[in-house]
Amino acid sequence: MKPKKTVHIHSASAEKIITKRKKAFQAKDLIQKIANGNTTALSQAITLIESTAVKHQVVAQEVLKGCLPLSGNSVRIGITGVPGVGKSTFIEALGTHCINNGKKLAILAIDPSSSISHGSILGDKTRMEQLTTNTNAFIRPSAAGNSLGGVARKTREAIILCEAAGYDVIFIETVGVGQSETAVHNMTDFFLLLKLAGAGDELQGIKRGIVEMADALIINKADGENVPAAKKAQNAFAKALHLFPPKASNWQPQVALCSALENQGIKNIWELIEDYLSTVKSNQFFKENRKSQNKYWLQTSVENALKDDFYGNIKVQDQLPKLLNDLNAGKITAFQAAQELLKKAK
Numbered sequence: 001m002k003p004k005k006t007v008h009i010h011s012a013s014a015e016k017i018i019t020k021r022k023k024a025f026q027a028k029d030l031i032q033k034i035a036n037g038n039t040t041a042l043s044q045a046i047t048l049i050e051s052t053a054v055k056h057q058v059v060a061q062e063v064l065k066g067c068l069p070l071s072g073n074s075v076r077i078g079i080t081g082v083p084g085v086g087k088s089t090f091i092e093a094l095g096t097h098c099i100n101n102g103k104k105l106a107i108l109a110i111d112p113s114s115s116i117s118h119g120s121i122l123g124d125k126t127r128m129e130q131l132t133t134n135t136n137a138f139i140r141p142s143a144a145g146n147s148l149g150g151v152a153r154k155t156r157e158a159i160i161l162c163e164a165a166g167y168d169v170i171f172i173e174t175v176g177v178g179q180s181e182t183a184v185h186n187m188t189d190f191f192l193l194l195k196l197a198g199a200g201d202e203l204q205g206i207k208r209g210i211v212e213m214a215d216a217l218i219i220n221k222a223d224g225e226n227v228p229a230a231k232k233a234q235n236a237f238a239k240a241l242h243l244f245p246p247k248a249s250n251w252q253p254q255v256a257l258c259s260a261l262e263n264q265g266i267k268n269i270w271e272l273i274e275d276y277l278s279t280v281k282s283n284q285f286f287k288e289n290r291k292s293q294n295k296y297w298l299q300t301s302v303e304n305a306l307k308d309d310f311y312g313n314i315k316v317q318d319q320l321p322k323l324l325n326d327l328n329a330g331k332i333t334a335f336q337a338a339q340e341l342l343k344k345a346k
Helices: 011-035 039-050 054-070 087-100 155-164 202-206 224-241 266-282 285-312 314-328 334-345
Strands: 075-081 105-111 137-143 169-173 190-196 216-220 254-257
Touching: 011 039, 011 054, 011 155, 039 054, 039 137, 039 155, 054 155, 075 087, 075 266, 087 105, 087 169, 087 266, 105 155, 137 155, 155 169, 190 266, 216 224, 216 266, 224 254, 254 266, 266 285, 285 314, 285 334, 314 334
Parallel strands: 075 169, 075 190, 105 137, 105 169, 190 216, 216 254
Antiparallel strands: none
């Protein structure tokens, strides 16, 4: 009988096999822990999906793939409003109400990033003291980075992970109101806009855009001497909303008052959200809306991947400084420079 032939594996190949097995084990371990509601594993997984490192993305995609069958069972609520409107206080009040009614709550809070230093404070946890210590609440602040739409680039993937961890209500708090803040509308089931009375933005708010996307307008800080102004703003917005075309959901957006600081009107707002969900689930808009959102995020993901590949191309990186110099010197137009870069990328 001939002796078995010894197979020698190149050290580099062996290292790749070991690395691949380690990543597979790491992903499997994270998926299991996330499914068991382990918040440390959930945080680690979100960090992985937010990372731009290739080695992290490999594990992140495996984790997402494993968590996907466990997702989709939450109510996703987008919450936005101008700085100073009291978003954090409102979220803590509404979130506490949800938890007291048997819900598990995840909050994905998006903080603006500096266009100069590219840094972000990420201070939302410090402003939600009660929820931070509640075992049924998970708060994850993330930096918006250079992404538009008021959300971080990986927020949608973070939603999937939170759902897999058993959170049945997810709040997405955005950086603030703007005409470009449409991304959060395309990843949530209910879009809530916080407003202030007497801030001089009643007429501005009546304009199309962010108000037209909202399923509810909430006038916050309706307490003390501000109550008459809040009621006046409520009437103005309610009349304005009737001027907009009917929504595909067949839902008439509501305007409500609350004082998050004094916990007034919070119960009514949650009942309003439940009425909305009952309406859109009975007329099938809930499912159709999520299908439309899936298409939107597929297209967005393709666009992001193409953009990353384009600017990661060595030829583009080499040619970009020269074309910028020519552009600044008036030798070429921005359109012509773009065409040159596109040729280089082929």
